Amino acid sequence: MRAINEWCRWVLPVLLLMICPAVFAQGHQEAGYPDLRAPAPDYVLRNVAHYPKTTVRANDMKGKHVILDFWGVGCVVCIQSFPKMDSLQKKYAGRLQIFLVGLQEKNRDVAGYYEIFRKRSNLQLASASDSTTFKQFVPSTVPHLVWIDDKGIVQAVTLSEDVKAANIDSFLAGRPFPFMDVSAAALKARKMEVDPLKPLLIGGNGGNDTNYLYRSVLSRWRPGMGSASSPQIDDFLRRKGIPKYQATGVPADVLFLIAYFGTTLFALNDPGNYPYPIVHSGDSAVFRPQGPTGMLYNYELQVPPDRAAKNTLMRMMQRDLTNYFQVEGEVKEMEVPCLRLIVSDERKARKHITAGTPQGKGWVPERGYFETVNMPIGQLPKLLAYRLPGRAEEKYAIDDTHLDAPVSLQLHAEAENLDSIREALRKKGFDLVPGAIRRRALVVRDGKKLQQ
Structure with a gap:
């Protein structure tokens, strides 16, 4: 369920920092971040790709409406918004320029990962990998988008959900529009x-x-x-x-x-x-x-x-x-959909049974790579499936290998593509197949008494 996916993105960092999904800028909130209805900080975008210039300065954008979309490899929500941003860029070509600005972290190739995703999704968005500008603009978490008008004035600082055609139309026309303010000043006040x-x-x-x-x-x-x-x-x-x-x-x-x-x-x-x-x-x-x-x-x-x-x-x-x-809940046993990790070739699979201290690493998506070392096999299905697109219940994964042993695996696959994961697993003697299993589940329905 998508809501659980959002739980993973916002709450699990307190428990084990899941996943995700938000990338935290370095340092604490301080003066210098963009303020609403004030001139944007003087910025330079470096390592720009899919744009006529490889370096873009704030002065280059005077007279143009710009949205700077800051993101990181660990932010699944950011990455899932790229196709929408690409469609809006095409719709408003010549009137609006969108730049993706990725945080170049140590040992994380943000530009390389964007290229993988861009080619797979046929995107044409301009992108930059520039940690200096990222830290200059982002006080807390991503997604973080800064809207700068043709006079160089910051008109909005938003999340990706506020980037929609109606708001862009108002932005281009110089009209106010509703958005969740995530500027440094607004975050500090709250x-x-x-x-x-x-x-x-x-x-x-x-x-x-x-x-x-x-x-x-x-x-x-x-x-x-x-x-x-x-x-x-x-x-x-x-x-x-x-x-x-x-x-x-x-x-x-x-x-x-x-x-x-x-x-x-x-x-x-x-x-x-x-x-x-x-x-x-x-x-x-x-x-x-x-x-x-x-x-x-x-x-x-x-x-x-x-x-x-x-x-x-x-x-x-x-x-x-x-x-x-206005709903009622009931816990009952029933069949639920799942992805089952199974053994497809026992001879191949047993070659990956190991012993020792677990050193599981999981996905390195920008390299199309997955690795585990001595990982308990019961943990493997969730790690394999968590970056797949869709609601969380659509990628509920369980261990059905009956091996009950740690494994060491190296897979070359696309983290967001089930067919790619399955193909890589089959080479190792495993597979991740759709199925169903009986579980105690919470069923939530509209309350009959409450409707009367």
Whole structure:
């Protein structure tokens, strides 16, 4: 499910920094970043490709509308937006210039990876690999896009989800348009709005103090608030202070998993449970947010000490979610789709069984390369599949090899292409095949009583 994919992008960094997906600029927020309705900093784009010049200066762009799209190899959301950006560049050719500006990290070939993706997707976007300009413009995370008008004035600093035809039309016409402001000043203003280590509404943390016996709070998340969540509802019960569960910057389906399983299953890793809610609701878009900030929430539940039990918190949380989202959940055993890692040639596969200290590296996508050393084979399917396109439940992968041993593999394949991965695996005696498996799953439906 896409919402879980967004959980991976925003919340998992607190747990194990998944994946992803956001790339953090070096250093702290400081003066010098672009300000709205102010002249853009004097910049130089170096190592420019697919553009008449290999070096582009700010003065070269005077009289032109420009969008600088900053990205990194680790940002899956950035990369998935490239085809959209390419289409918009073609639509507004001659009126708007879009530059992709990649962060050149140590041992990561951002320009090389873009070439691989560009050729595969037939893109024509101009690109630059320039860490100096990246650090000059990006205060926090990517995606990070700076809109500069024909007079050199910064009109917007946005996420990729705000780059759409209607906004571009307004930008070119000099009209204001709605967007999520992620400029350095806006992020700094919101930075301490919610402190995940303190109770909401206490001591001015997110609002004024109130007098309550117990409470639950649900609010929309905004960039700058931070993202944090325990993977299990009873983790907070073991800490000193008011018994509570708190999560900031998480999608709705993560809240539902906590409410009905008591865990997101990432930490529990129970193979008998399916880690994505199955949604049968007219408002299913709530569970599949578009973009890194679409439908992310802050939630907190506090109870008196005499009610501080895991099952009590789960029941209360279920009621809160039912009341707000107008849906009901049920845990049941059923068949769910999956990708199964199997042995296709036992003789070949057994050559890759090894022993020793695990040194798994995973994907190096810009090189079309995957490597593991002494990795427990149960971890292999998830690592192979996590960069595949689509919703998270469409790439739910399990180990069905029955080997129960560590393996060492080197694969040459495209991380975002299942056919390419399968072809590389078959050469090693394995395969990743679509199938189904029985699991305990959370099914979410519109509530009958609530509809009456």
